[in-house]
Amino acid sequence: MPRTQKKGAIVAGFLAPHPPHLVYGENPPQNEPRSQCGWEQLRWAYERARKSLDALKPDVLLVHSPHWITQQGHHFLGVPQLSGKSVDPIFPNIFRYTFALNVDVALAEACCAEGARQGLYTKLMRNPHFRVDYGTITTLHMIRPQWDIPVVGLSANNSPYYLSTEEGLQEMDRLGQATRAAIEKLGRRAVLLASNTLCHWHFHEEPALPEDMSQEHPHSLSGYQWDMRIIDLLRQGNTKEVFRLLPQFIDEAFAEVKSGAFTWMFAAMGYPEIPAELHGYGTVIGTGNAVMEWNLEGA
Amino acid sequence: MAVVSAFLVPGSPLPYVKRDNPPWGKIATGLERAGAALVRSEPDVILLYSTQWIAVLDQLWQTRPRVSGLHVDENWHEYGELPYALKIDTRLAKACVSATGTIGVKSKAVNYDGFPIDTGTIVAANFLNPGGKIPMVLASNNLYHDFALTEKLGRLAARLARKQKKRVAVVGVGNFSGAFFRHEIDIAKDKIVAPKYDRWNKKILALLQAGDGKGLSAALPEFATKGKADMGFKHGAWVLGALGGKFTGAQVHAYGPLYGSGGAVVEFDL
Ligand SMILES: [Fe+2]
Numbered sequence: 001m002p003r004t005q006k007k008g009a010i011v012a013g014f015l016a017p018h019p020p021h022l023v024y025g026e027n028p029p030q031n032e033p034r035s036q037c038g039w040e041q042l043r044w045a046y047e048r049a050r051k052s053l054d055a056l057k058p059d060v061l062l063v064h065s066p067h068w069i070t071q072q073g074h075h076f077l078g079v080p081q082l083s084g085k086s087v088d089p090i091f092p093n094i095f096r097y098t099f100a101l102n103v104d105v106a107l108a109e110a111c112c113a114e115g116a117r118q119g120l121y122t123k124l125m126r127n128p129h130f131r132v133d134y135g136t137i138t139t140l141h142m143i144r145p146q147w148d149i150p151v152v153g154l155s156a157n158n159s160p161y162y163l164s165t166e167e168g169l170q171e172m173d174r175l176g177q178a179t180r181a182a183i184e185k186l187g188r189r190a191v192l193l194a195s196n197t198l199c200h201w202h203f204h205e206e207p208a209l210p211e212d213m214s215q216e217h218p219h220s221l222s223g224y225q226w227d228m229r230i231i232d233l234l235r236q237g238n239t240k241e242v243f244r245l246l247p248q249f250i251d252e253a254f255a256e257v258k259s260g261a262f263t264w265m266f267a268a269m270g271y272p273e274i275p276a277e278l279h280g281y282g283t284v285i286g287t288g289n290a291v292m293e294w295n296l297e298g299a
Numbered sequence: 300m301a302v303v304s305a306f307l308v309p310g311s312p313l314p315y316v317k318r319d320n321p322p323w324g325k326i327a328t329g330l331e332r333a334g335a336a337l338v339r340s341e342p343d344v345i346l347l348y349s350t351q352w353i354a355v356l357d358q359l360w361q362t363r364p365r366v367s368g369l370h371v372d373e374n375w376h377e378y379g380e381l382p383y384a385l386k387i388d389t390r391l392a393k394a395c396v397s398a399t400g401t402i403g404v405k406s407k408a409v410n411y412d413g414f415p416i417d418t419g420t421i422v423a424a425n426f427l428n429p430g431g432k433i434p435m436v437l438a439s440n441n442l443y444h445d446f447a448l449t450e451k452l453g454r455l456a457a458r459l460a461r462k463q464k465k466r467v468a469v470v471g472v473g474n475f476s477g478a479f480f481r482h483e484i485d486i487a488k489d490k491i492v493a494p495k496y497d498r499w500n501k502k503i504l505a506l507l508q509a510g511d512g513k514g515l516s517a518a519l520p521e522f523a524t525k526g527k528a529d530m531g532f533k534h535g536a537w538v539l540g541a542l543g544g545k546f547t548g549a550q551v552h553a554y555g556p557l558y559g560s561g562g563a564v565v566e567f568d569l
Contacts, residue, residue, distance in 0.1 A: 070374045071479055072558065085413040090355055092411045121482045127376040129369055131415065155373070162481070204356055204443070205405065 008183045011056050013192040013265045014049055015276075015292040017256075018065065018138035019284035020088045020095035022046065025211060028145060032096040038211030045280020045291035046142045052277075052293055053143055056191060060104045060150050061143070062111075062179060063193040066259030067135035068155040070123075071162070074115055074175055076108040077132070077153035078124035088134045094210050099137050104150040107190075110182035111152060117181075118174040125155075139195040154179075156259045165247050165258055172260035176267025183268075192268055194261035198230060199223035199253040199288035206285065219286030226253040227281070227288040234292060237275040239266065253288075269296060301461035302469055302569065304340035305538050305546070306333050306427065309562035310351050310419025310472040315426070316378035322489040322555050329553020329564035330426035336566050337427050342468035344388045345428060345435045346456050348449070348537035349419035350473035350530040354439035357407040358399055358452065360392045361437035363414070372418045383421040388434035394459045395436065402451045404444070419472040427470060436460075440533060446519070449533040453540025469541040471534030475500040475554075475561030478527045484558070492559035499526030500554065500561040507549040507565055516544075529560070542567065 023031050025038035068075070080103055088095035108124060115122035136153050154175070160168025183190045201219040218224035226249055233242045243266070250258045257263070266272075272294060279291040313320070314327035337345070352359070367384040396406040420437055428435065436456060444452070453469065460467045476496035491497040503522055506515040523531040552564040 068373055072374055072481060072483075075374075075376075087411055087413040087415060089353065089415050092409060092414050096411060096413060123377070125376050127371045127380070129380050130371045130376055133373075159481070202355075206356060 008186055008188040008190065010180060010183055010190050010192055010269055011058060011297045012052070013194065013269050013294045014143060015262065015290055016049070016139045016143050016193040016195055017197045017289040017291070018135040018195045019197070019287070019289060020091050020134060020138050021210065021284045022142055023097060023138055024094040028141065030098045033094050035211045038213060039282055039284060041280050042282035042284070042289055042291065045282070048279040049143055049291050049293060052295070053191060056297070057189065058149060058191040059188045060107055060152060060190050061140065061193055062152040062154065062190055063136050063139050063195055064154040064156065064261035064264045065133055065135035065139065065195045066156045066256055066261065067133040068153065070155040070157050073121035073123045074157045075123045075125050075155035076112050077103050077151070078105055078108045078126050079103060079128050079130065080105055082130060082132055084131050086132060086134050086137050095134060097137055097141070099132065101132065101140065101147055102150045104152050107182060107186050107188055108152045110186050111179050114178035114182045115175055118178045120171060120174055120178065135195050139193050143193060154264070156261070160258050160260055165250055169260060169263045172263040173267040176264040179264065180268040192265045194265040196259065196261045197256040197287045197289050198227045200256045201254050201286060203286045216283055217286070218283050218288060223253045223288060227290065231278060231281065231290055234276040235278055237273045239271050239273050243271070269294060272296060301457050301465065301467045302541055303342055303466045304337050304468045305542055305567040305569065306337065307471045307535060307538060307563065307565040308333060308423050308427065309474050309557055309564070310349055310422060311474070311557040311560070311562060312372045312375050312378070312381060312418050312422055313557050315381065315422045316375060320486050323557065325555050326553045326557065326562050326564060332552040333564050333566055334427040334429065337468050340468055341466060342433060343465040344391055344460060345433050345468045345470055346460065346541060347420060347423060347435055347470040347472060348438045348440065348453065348534055349417050349423065350440045350534050351417040351419035352437070352439040354441040355443065357405045358441050358444070359407055359409050359439035360396050361387055362389050362392045362396070362408040363387060363410045364389050366416055368416070370416060370418065370421055381418060381421045383416060383424060385424055385431045386434045388436050391460055391463055391465065392436045394463070395456050398455060398459055399452065402455060404448065404452065423470055423472045438537070440530060444533070446531055446533055446536045449536035450540035453537040454543060457541035467541070469538050471538040473532070473534035474529035474557065475503065475563050476527050477529035477560055480559035489556040489558060491556050491561055496526060496561060500563065504551050504554060504563060504565070508551065510546055510548040510568065512544050512546065538567070542569070
């Protein structure tokens with residue numbers, strides 16, 4: 001059971017992207033396919049993030065994943081234990097992962113209720129046969145391979161795609177505020193994980209050997225430049241400017257942050273103007289991925 | 300003639316998991332009628348394309364001889380599970396993988412235990428091929444393929460089936476108008492989100508019923524944008540491609556709302 005305290009708090013947020021290639025490159029026992037190597041700089045970035053997370057000693061990890069897409073409402077995993085085999089539908093050759101996770105159902109229920117209070121349509125996912133999406137699983141494995149911290153999983157309502165980026169991200173902002181209120185109410189020490197890639201332009205063919213790093217590089221110079229601009233602003237703590245630029249970044253770099261995790265996390269943290277710790281950056285099949293941390297306790 | 304029957308069916312799980320809701324029950328009954336027609340046509344194989352099987356790199360084809368499991372829809376989990384047990388025509392599927400290079404498409408075979416089968420494929424298979432008795436070829440929806448290229452894929456798959464001397468049922472799984480309600484509704488009073496989408500759906504259905512291939516081709520691009528057709532109506536492209544555009548009319552076994560989107564069960568007259 002999560003240890004409780006008087007008033008809960010978000011102690012940190014991480015930008016924690018989910019290319020399944022990182023799990024494949026690491027060769028954990030849970031994943032069937034075996035690799036020789038690959039994407040070390042990103043994997044080592046996660047190694048640093050793992051150490052930080054360990055020191056934070058959170059009660060719960062909350063993860064918003066673009067690969068649990070819902071059309072009707074924002075959903076929350078709401079079953080105490082979920083397990084199964086997750087096969088990536090796009091990269092089944094490299095990700096076939098046997099998972100088992102524990103859900104902080106009380107917190108999921110509180111997030112769901114707070115979201116409804118914020119005027120969002122929210123739903124709890126109570127079906128024990130539900131297959132957790134590969135984005136959630138990859139992010140959780142990369143940040144905490146021990147799987148010993150309870151989780152709250154949030155779906156990505158497709159509002160930024162179905163409505164407009166701006167309208168959708170306004171919903172994610174409210175979802176973030178609701179998440180924060182629930183964490184505070186229940187007295188949890190919480191860490192938020194925004195499971196998002198930055199520039200999402202990608203190559204359309206995999207190398208014959210997926211881990212052939214001689215083939216790995218940014219898809220385009222402009223996408224790379226966008227990523228560096230955003231990362232640098234985040235390193236400076238210039239959150240306001242990042243969110244001013246966000247719609248343009250999304251349009252021009254096809255950034256996966258459109259799906260809402262990044263906005264959700266920042267809204268929950270209250271858009272702190274603190275410098276981010278960049279644990280590392282790397283590309284995966286041409287897309288730009290940064291592992292970054294905002295430590296609110298040290299701030 | 301290789302194609303002995305052809306259908307368009309919706310991929311929503313609602314008629315399957317919640318048929319006791321009258322508007323969705325109507326669609327379920329239509330799907331059963333289509334299933335009976337499909338079985339009567341005595342196909343050797345079903346060529347099925349679902350808009351919900353999303354691919355972004357290669358064109359994917361299922362090549363595992365048997366796929367079975369229990370799926371829970373990402374959005375409609377509260378209504379229960381979707382069991383499935385399908386037999387795959389691996390010889391034909393592999394022929395498709397090998398041949399798409401001729402139309403400039405790179406394909407990949409998918410043969411993995413636990414590979415996620417999409418809701419649309421399962422719902423269509425459970426209604427049209429109960430018990431999974433008829434072997435199937437399952438094709439993905441590559442997001443970077445357009446209507447014309449999807450037509451070519453359908454045509455190619457049917458041609459390869461003919462080469463293997465197989466009688467074919469071709470199925471496109473997807474919605475008509477794709478606009479939906481985002482919030483809680485009284486499901487017993489489900490309706491198409493807006494009258495303009497209802498009009499668009501009915502216009503396309505009328506062209507299908509009239510066997511007006513030319514009129515249909517002319518109307519589809521606008522249906523994709525103004526009618527918000529699901530995935531640009533590429534499931535229709537798959538079927539029309541397999542038919543070489545030739546059909547004399549169509550029967551509409553059901554038409555109605557699926558949480559606001561347009562669900563139609565259509566059987567082509569060949
Ligand atoms: Fe992703």
